[in-house]
Amino acid sequence: MSRELQRYSIKNQMAAIAAYAETNDLTIVRTYADEGRSGLRIKGRPGLIELIEDVQSGQADFDHILVYDVSRWGRFQDVDESAYYEFLCKRSGVQVEYCAELFKNDGSFVSGIAKNLKRGMAAEWSRELSVKVHAGHCRVASLGYRVGAPVGYGLRRLMVDESEHPKAFLAKGQFKALQSDRVRLQHGSAEEAAVIRSIFDQFVNGRRSYSDIRRHLNDAGIANHNGRPWTDGMIPTILANENYIGKTVYNRTSRRLGQKLVKNPDHTWVRGAAQIEPIVDPGIFARAQKLLAERRVEIPENEMLLRLRLTLRRRGKLNSRIINMTLGLNHVSAYVKHFGSLRKAYALIGYESPRDCDWIDTREFWAAEQARHATELAGCCETTLVFGRSSLRTGSASMSKAGG
Template sequence: MHMVNALVIRRNTQLAKTQKALRAAQYVRMSTDLQRYSIQNQAAAIAAYAQQRNLTIVRTYVDEGRSGVRINGRAGLIELIEDVQSGNADFDHVLVYDVSRWGRFQDVDESAHYEFVCKRSGVKVAYCAEQFDNDGSLLSSIVKNIKRVMAAEYSRELGVKVHAGHCRIAGLGYRVGGPLTFGLYREMVDEKQRSKGRLAKGECKALKTDRVRLRPGSEEEVAVVRWIFQQFVVERKTNIDIARKLNRANIANQHGRPWTDIMVHAILKNENYVGNLVYNRTSRRLGQKLTRNPHHIWIRNTAAVEPIVDRNLFARAQKIMAERYVVLSEDDMLRRLRLTLARKGKLSDGIIRNTAGLPSTQSYVKHFGSIRKAYALIGYKASRDCAWYDARQHWSDVLSSLAARVAEELRSDLGIQVDITDGPSLSLSRRRKIRFQVVRQLAKRGAKHAAQWRVHRPKPDDEVLVIPRLNAPNVEIQDYVLVAASGCPRYLTLSDSSLARHRAVRVETVDELIAEIKARFILANHVAPTKPTLKNKRRKRDRPKTRNGRARR
């Protein structure tokens, strides 16, 4: 990277206006960390191209170890597009080594879109190592499109070859990627099966001829795994009960964290403990959605790992878990709900959730449209208002519409790239997230008590929570509250008097809400935090003060 940065003029460098047309930015990318010289080679070719055309490289955007199949995760390209769209770019040329470094997008129109964004803002994209000039002529347009197709096809063919190679290696009994569960570790072996040491977390094999095998962990870890199967099969304990016992005994999982029921379930389903190595159960091709593959294309080796759990015990565990998931007809669902009503005398979400053999409330809503309709089919009228279950789809549509409007305002006014995800939430560049969540007003415990709203924050990576608060009947939006999610507890109770304590801002209308969101992101982008000056700290007189604390020579 030293050669890349050496060719860059810093932001505070003042150039004459007549030279602005000669200012350029360079974008360099390498796909894997093993291509250690790729960035330098690209920078050298770009520097030669810039010198021939009297261009001055003033900015560098880098993506190291990032695939070009999609833009997600490519912070350098995302920042480049943001600077161009926002008008902050102080250059009018972008130099790229070739078409494939710009991206190997499977949809060539996506690659063309990002180039068009630059062109629309007056920034020309030039491919330095290509045999054509990107001047918009008929020949260059045809060749450029062919190059894009070739780049996409290269990634597709490479993905097919890599997947076939992984299947072959897994069929021989070697480990191919994927996280490890408790009680196992990875061992690197050479082509003659001689051990080359244990691989720690994050480490990988050094040579292409090396392979990775799974080995049982320590005696203590193996004993814990066997104890889990014994508790589940013989003692008939649930996953939650097993996790609680492990946590009470201060036994950490493979990550050094407390156990959960999902972690226990992963151990009970893992065939590695009986010596089997299974591969290709799921696949994700070229950044697409994760898909579950049919059983007949799974790769299974039955003697790849030293077994630590008896096969009969493992088979009994699989049978118990399989019997828990039963496909019921709608008539059978109503019959079980009617029997529960006869035993309990009433029905509620808690009763349905805690009754063994009864489907969840969500299952009844999915099959019958609402929990109230399911109650009506068995002749039961709940004392509690069930309108909230019926209105969930309505409020989901309201939040989706609100998220779409906020996203459009951020794109058009601030030039921020925004993706709408499930939740709904907005995923912004630089890993920022805005989550929208409507909350009901809790029933007042008395006339003197203030109105309260209960908020559940499901994911810890949100930056801002946008909370529409409903009025007392819970049929209309009363106001909107913005909360900085960092440092907030998972469950949050909001009242008018607690807003300041939670660093929350209340607004009345959607326009005020959008203005507040814009102000927050403008402030975050343009105001850098300052470090407090330490008192009683003397500066050495013989060392000149520089930005990075070291003397420049």
């Protein structure tokens, strides 16, 4: 079925189906509906899935299925899909009737041609609408308005009318009421802006890893925009967000006609001026993008070691701080990930740290010892407590609608 605001409203469809049933001396015993669902895929349509399962199981207590029109099966881009679902019903001995079509679904040559034509028209309608809506979104985004996903940390959505007069801030999950309204980005609190600048400073000037920054934020008791603790994946999202330098970006990703989410190339992104003051200095932001790009490039291990050897030759020594602060070198965490530890990377270039690192070799041993002692202690202290038993009997019920 369709959304309430669309041409085929749910009540109109149900009224037409009821009138058809009365005219043809049929009794409606059950209704399968997918209210407000997209018809591009069967996934997410419990009503249609339940109908097919009931029909195929042989337990259906009806011998006719009344459908408003051919497009109500779905606007599948493969037109054979809707034909397949109709075939499953007919194969199980259930007749499909279309209430608003001019032809009779009697299996004739004419009805077959008409149904295939209608299925193709339904698919094309969705495709054309998708193109028009996407073009409209791109146009709105190019003017600096917010289009699409929720805003990130430290930002708010302000709904304005067609004359740019502010109307209200939109909370999470809220949408603008009128088609002529638009959404502008606005700054959050001063405290949130300070946190954003701190993230950029730690990454650009402090050369700290995502994990270090995340740990710093959580230890300070700072929640993310959802009120939850930060994760490593949120840090690069903050660092790459052009909203913080006063720009809007649209069409980074897309999901056309119910297909998988894809990342779009940079030249297809739509940028606009958000009409807000930058939270982060554009120069700092540009440096952050350069560092992010370096981290995304997969450098061969021999190249990583060569750069480390050249840094040793210039600086005379190596440590975590020198590695993190040297442009062109991967972060310490990358060396640990590739070589197992920083000391092993040192050994491969013939460098021995002046610090005593022998304790590192015993960490796994002592961790295993601690786990073993904890298990033994738990076994010694285990106490069996017997309480009275209670049982909770849960019954299941099925509900069906029937008419006589």
